[in-house]
Amino acid sequence: MPDFFELARHLSAEERAVQTTVRAFVDARVLPVVADHFEKGTFPADLVGEMAAMGLLGCNLHGYGCAGLSEVGYGLAMQELERGDSGIRSFASVQGSLVMYPIHAFGSDAQKQRYLPKMAKGEIIGCFGLTEPDHGSNPAGMRMAAVDDGTSWVLNGTKRWITNGNLAHVALVWAKAHGPSGATGQGGQVRGFLVPTDTRGFQARLIHKKMSLRASVTSELILDDVRIPKDAVLPGVSGMKGPLSCLTQARFGIAWGAIGAASACFDCALDYAKNRVQFANKPLVAHQLVQAKFTEMLSQISACQLMALEAARLKSEKKLRPQHVSMIKRHNVRAALTIARECRDILGASGITLEYPVMRHLCNLETVSTYEGTHDIQTLIVGQEITGVAAWE
Numbered sequence: 001m002p003d004f005f006e007l008a009r010h011l012s013a014e015e016r017a018v019q020t021t022v023r024a025f026v027d028a029r030v031l032p033v034v035a036d037h038f039e040k041g042t043f044p045a046d047l048v049g050e051m052a053a054m055g056l057l058g059c060n061l062h063g064y065g066c067a068g069l070s071e072v073g074y075g076l077a078m079q080e081l082e083r084g085d086s087g088i089r090s091f092a093s094v095q096g097s098l099v100m101y102p103i104h105a106f107g108s109d110a111q112k113q114r115y116l117p118k119m120a121k122g123e124i125i126g127c128f129g130l131t132e133p134d135h136g137s138n139p140a141g142m143r144m145a146a147v148d149d150g151t152s153w154v155l156n157g158t159k160r161w162i163t164n165g166n167l168a169h170v171a172l173v174w175a176k177a178h179g180p181s182g183a184t185g186q187g188g189q190v191r192g193f194l195v196p197t198d199t200r201g202f203q204a205r206l207i208h209k210k211m212s213l214r215a216s217v218t219s220e221l222i223l224d225d226v227r228i229p230k231d232a233v234l235p236g237v238s239g240m241k242g243p244l245s246c247l248t249q250a251r252f253g254i255a256w257g258a259i260g261a262a263s264a265c266f267d268c269a270l271d272y273a274k275n276r277v278q279f280a281n282k283p284l285v286a287h288q289l290v291q292a293k294f295t296e297m298l299s300q301i302s303a304c305q306l307m308a309l310e311a312a313r314l315k316s317e318k319k320l321r322p323q324h325v326s327m328i329k330r331h332n333v334r335a336a337l338t339i340a341r342e343c344r345d346i347l348g349a350s351g352i353t354l355e356y357p358v359m360r361h362l363c364n365l366e367t368v369s370t371y372e373g374t375h376d377i378q379t380l381i382v383g384q385e386i387t388g389v390a391a392w393e
Helices: 013-040 047-053 071-084 086-106 109-120 241-275 288-316 322-352 358-368 375-387
Strands: 126-129 145-148 152-163 170-178 189-196 202-206 218-229
Touching (some): 086 241, 189 218, 189 241, 241 322
Antiparallel strands (some): 152 218, 170 189, 202 218
């Protein structure tokens, strides 16, 4: 993995150990199998227990059996997992940032004790239900309703593009809460509900025929009069602050993960170009246009690393703002996509096969660019910060 500015010198001994350990896991357990899983459209579920044993689930949370890593350590873990495959990192991100984090931050003591230790061990898998078929970039327009009937919450609606949906034992579902009258519409306050997936009326349907994130489980959740107890709601948050704060956590990990995907493509293309002879019996790396591509790619990877490291330091100091995270998610994923495309070009026809990781990463990054807030949404978030004007209103 390139480290042109020797950023490793800034890492603590623990952070270096995290990177080394997760890299070895990816090399030994992920890379030998992930291309086959991508081709078949299956998730390597047997890796979940190993990831849990390494402390990778909710690894930057403290207590409840979580590893309590630094924010840099967490970022490096996500970077190395995505060097293997975006689907593997997505599993860990959803479990840790989108389900364990909100329980940790907003849950009751009973909810924390019930879920977090088993989620850290991989014994309970979670999914995060925010996006709906008609509401992606505008989650506040959600139609999922939770009605308080006096004794229970009753949920109705559909969520779509849900990572881990068919693996999950519990779904954190965001819905608009309404009083005993059962009134629907847009007036309800958004709340988070912990819904066991074996609850009557809950159904998860696999989404098939994907061309991206194929080594990941993506689902549609259908809730039809799903009745859950009153204490299933997260008590510590209401309104869009809840799901948006989760997305901020996830975007931070995505920005680090994109570096792993970009670096995997870069290393593959560099090795290929050193050994591929073309024109005048020279390797590809001896040609000026190819060197220009590698120079630009290394510059972009270095910029991604510097931004991610600084964001992690700010996060540790509790100074990181959502706008910071939008910028690094936007920048790093777009840079990784551009790098993957350049590397596919350097590999020529070989670049489209699963013999090399480049096309797999390229396809995955198309989804990474979209989920947890599209490139354009991140642009508008940063744009509002710069101008003071919310352009989407």
